[in-house]
Amino acid sequence: MQFSLPSLDIDAAFVLTVLDNQGKSHYLHNNSACGTWVGLKPDGSMVIGAAYDGCYVREKDGAYVMTITLEEVLNGEVQHHRKDLKCPILPAMDSPSPDVCAAIKREDRLSCANPRVAKDLCEGLGCCFSPRDSAMPCYYGNKLTAQCTADNHVLVAIYKDMTTPSLILDSVNLLTVNPASCPELSVSNNNAFIVFRFPLSCGSSFQMDGDKMVYENRFEATKDVVTWQGTSITRDSTMRLTIRCGYARSGIVPLQVEVFTLPPPLPVSTYGPLLLEMRIARDQQYASYFSEGDYPVVKLLREPVYLEVRILQRTDASLVLILHECWATSSEATQQPQWPILVNRCPFTGDNYLTQLIPAGAASLNVPFPSHYQRFSINTFTFVDERSQLSLGGLVYFHCSASVCVPSTSESCRTNCARRKKRVAEMWVVEEHMENIVTSDGPVDFIAEQDEQTRTMKGDLGACSSPLLDWARGVAAAGGVLAVILVVMALWNCHRNQNPKMYTVKA
Template structure:
């Protein structure tokens, strides 16, 4: 954690007594100065200043100043919380091991090796496999070797959707000696000296600390009105600590996620309704109590727009445009098209899929419905390529057509002609405009494995269709509120 240099900082122990903020290795506290003038505080989980409650660890930092009478006064207190420490070098769970297919296994240690020695390294053991008896589990496995090497193995399934292994690299770049030593379809393994590949070094108390980062690049798709990505964001911060005397100190790894975001709704009277089906057969739909609907990047979302309270079989619902914006304003400049002139936006690498309807669908009035499948994404700043924070809203413009001999109300989307359609669209003002009465929420994807180990910090961020809060090294989530704009012909 970074603490600005201002006034005087102190720590409060579990009894509320104040202590100066200074190195105290006997109590598991190390203080160092950052390049920007801040102070970096490293605290072990068993520190004298740390207390545990409900599976989390807490530490209180105070800000002390002097009043007009030159008396010391506690101006402010800040509570910091970390999740419970879960040693990553413990034997992995059976699901972590069984999830790895035999053809994807990579050796974690050379043979022969006992089950105990294999599991101490945080790896999986299968005595039936005579070739790869000790192999990496479906998670992040990291070691600091006694001969001064980083060793980090990353599973593609550590994020959801799976991280693209070709995009994973050291934050310092891909220079010689800093590329994967082993890679297959499921894992990428890095091994490099502590003194190489942009590793930072500092001495804190009686410990030498080496730190590096693994990150994953994101593929960004840019349109005329906005940019999106469907790739997970991965950032692993690796810290190796050694006693200055030379005694090896175990590596620790920690992965943080954000809790799901609350639902957001936009109530209002409706003549049209937009709702989300729970399966591709549209056999059931999410209700108010089901929100937020949790989905990962690239996951399909089954959308339905329908006419309400009408029984005329000659009415035809026509969708014109559907698009997403990072605010409730449908006219916002930053947009991502979903449907353009009733057809999937051709500039998307995960094109929206229209669902044809007929009497065989079992609907009483099939022409009163429009269905399509949308694949979740998140907005990205076109200039900086950074993921944008905030809510994301889906808008659709529609009209109701009356079918007759002269008007079929039918439209087609030729497979290749769609690419010629413009992504630009203009909202028409009209006397009748309605919004969806319930929210459609696309929330963060989850890390499949969350691991913790003392003194190593790994933050892997995975993305879903949106985001509303940011925490250090954590996942961003997003809420998509669906709105329908309706005008009459």
């Protein structure tokens, strides 16, 4: 593993240290016993290297980690910097994806197990399984497959496209095993793969690591160098590969397989927080969204509200966003009163206006990862008092509990709502154990149509207030002709009081 440190200011004084497995700090310098070295590049930058099995490298979360600290003194001020250097361990036993297996041509397949092997066992070996091929149902598919067997053998399969440009498979050699002294060494290859099988007793380097016995073997692909009139060229890649097998001292069951390549590849996937966002679109095309200054969004009763939940800062196209439950509340908190919108991924059937699920791909063709989005629309409503049946007024907030799904042979990540049974509101409960809950950026203010007409007159009558008007507004919430007449009378009385000179009384 290697770490580069940019050139420091000429007036800066610094101390470079490294932490050991107990967290103790050590001065970092060239130390062959601990597998560390420090050098300088012509541009003044510093290069630090460390062996995987050195004194200051530890194993954590499937990677080798070394922690470096830099204490810099500049203009009398002390600054501390800390960096974790990580190199991943390649998963040599993971079964290939269906796309990878389908790309291996029939003539390029090499058998990974006997023809009667079960699918689970085949995939557990890190190989492809095709039930349609009775002659060779289990075959190699990954760029690298490594197995440390229970009978103390090592099996390594290397794909020609492990490097770019492709390897010349005939040039791949097992450096730690002498074929002349190991008659059990077996090598087979075709146009795409080369497979090595040999016992651990054939020259594998051996070391003790706590309660484990670790066997190490190295592979290398040589380059084909062409020379003409004193000039030499090559068009081949360089490949160096280290395979380590760890066994328990008290048994022969393999503990793990570790694979290192030079240079180490970037990890395909990483763990991190799931960031979600809920937005309200301005129209059913989801062409634009309400911004922070637009809230609360005002909607008439029964008018549709177009909501969207999306994953942020992820570019993995295989991820699928799943909405488990969605509900509305009268406050930002997720407490009562609540009204269910989605239950068990599907529209709540106890509502006489069902929530409409909107496929992201159909609504907008310019979405980069459609599976990262979930969209739905609801008809506006307002909370009412359970006893008086009068509107409670106020704002309405939306919430959803969500998770991310990765499709596999056992999980399609699809939701089928066609055969869901009808469930009443009393049966719906928000599951508190859901870890990811997202809330809309702001609330929605739902008003009746006559309230909208009244709201547009506030520019002239905003300062108007009277007991009659307040009482009339309360009655208007229940609707009816009488309520409308009372509101008009109250507004007229208020307007007349604010402008007394505009009105005269004639006998």
